[in-house]
Amino acid sequence: MRNEPAALRALDRARARYEDQGYVVTIEARLPHPFEGFRADAVAQRGSERVIIEVRSADMRNGARNRLKRLSEMVAAEEGWRVDVVTFESEAPLPPPDGGDVVRRIEEARRIADLSPDAAVMLTGSAVEGALRKLDHRRERPQPRLSSSRRLIRELVIDGLLSDAQADRLDKFAQVHNRVRHGLTSPSLDHKELVWPTEFALAVAGGRFVPIEDMIDWFHQHYEPPDVACLFYDSEEGEYMWFGRGPHDVEDVLWEQFEHALESDIGEAAQTLVSEGGREWATRDGV
Structure with a gap:
């Protein structure tokens, strides 16, 4: 909500x-x-x-x-x-953040990460919050006022713009960011834990971020599992007869269509689809 x-x-x-x-x-x-x-x-x-x-x-x-x-x-x-x-009915939204500010803060965070990890966390946190609010503007009626990043993360999950796994990564970083911002002792932070939030912020700022739900929706529009497609299964050979409709590897198709998406996001979308209908799918009739 x-x-x-x-x-x-x-x-x-x-x-x-x-x-x-x-x-x-x-x-x-x-x-x-x-x-x-x-x-x-x-x-x-x-x-x-x-x-x-x-x-x-x-x-x-x-x-x-x-x-x-x-x-x-x-x-x-x-x-x-x-x-x-x-x-x-929603209220009028706040103006969207400037993607250039998001990129600038990430670049500054990278320059000072070794000298001052806390300062790098603050700059990265600011960039991630800007990216979240920019992502919020993909909805027809974005947030009408500022709210905490953790609440915004949850609302973006509800609207299908973030997955649960993405939200977990962002929420974990938001907790670290909040501790540093409020003057509390900052927990030890592996620089690797900054990689995905940083990549996420840059992808949103550059217009390259694709919600996992959108990847899955697109895939469903163009492909279906071989059993749903009513393809003949040769039990002796242990494989389907594809008749020119496949097989199409889920992850390969996603990479071809969403080449600029984050690697972990492609993997998550592929995992969801594989759990639904296996790794190899058929093209839909008429597509």
């Missing part, structure tokens, strides 16, 4: 409505098995009935819709659970 008054008001109205109906409402609830990996804006419970309440902008991106679809499909298989999506 976005951290803006319209979203909070929508959540408050939903909470009041459910409480009037006799539900006990928990805000920002972690979901139990089998919904690990999802965190609800709220959960309403009445007896054995549980409702996952998700607050979304009326103009949510496809990535957010896909995330909700996956959650809804999982919930539909569990007795006593359902999903309630509450929508709201």
Whole structure:
């Protein structure tokens, strides 16, 4: 859920409505098995009935819709659970950060990293926050006011612009950045832990960052698993008859289409697709 008054008001109205109906409402609830990996804006419970309440902008991106679809499909298989999506109209956004400032701060951080690791963390943190806010402007209605980077990270995950794994990397760095910014003892930081946040910031600043959900969406539009394509499987040979529709290696296709994407992001998208339909896919009919 976005951290803006319209979203909070929508959540408050939903909470009041459910409480009037006799539900006990928990805000920002972690979901139990089998919904690990999802965190609800709220959960309403009445007896054995549980409702996952998700607050979304009326103009949510496809990535957010896909995330909700996956959650809804999982919930539909569990007795006593359902999903309630509450929508709201967003406020006017803040202006986007300058990508040149993001690049400049990364370059300065690299120059002083050996001399002052804390200063490098501060500059990298500033660049990453700028990149996050720049990424936020890929939505039709970005943030209307400044919020913490950790909250923004979570909201970008909800909207499908960041994956859970990307959010974990950014959140871990944000914790280090916050300790240094507030004058606390900074934990030992391996310079390798700065590599991905730095690459992420530069990719966003340069317009090269591709959300993993977008990679997966594109792939689904052009390819399908061989069993879904109804290709003949030769059990004696132990392989499909591709009839000119493949085989296409998932990772090879992603690299060809998204050659400027981050290596770890290509790997994560490929891993998701392989878990869905194997490593080799077929082109869709008519594509």
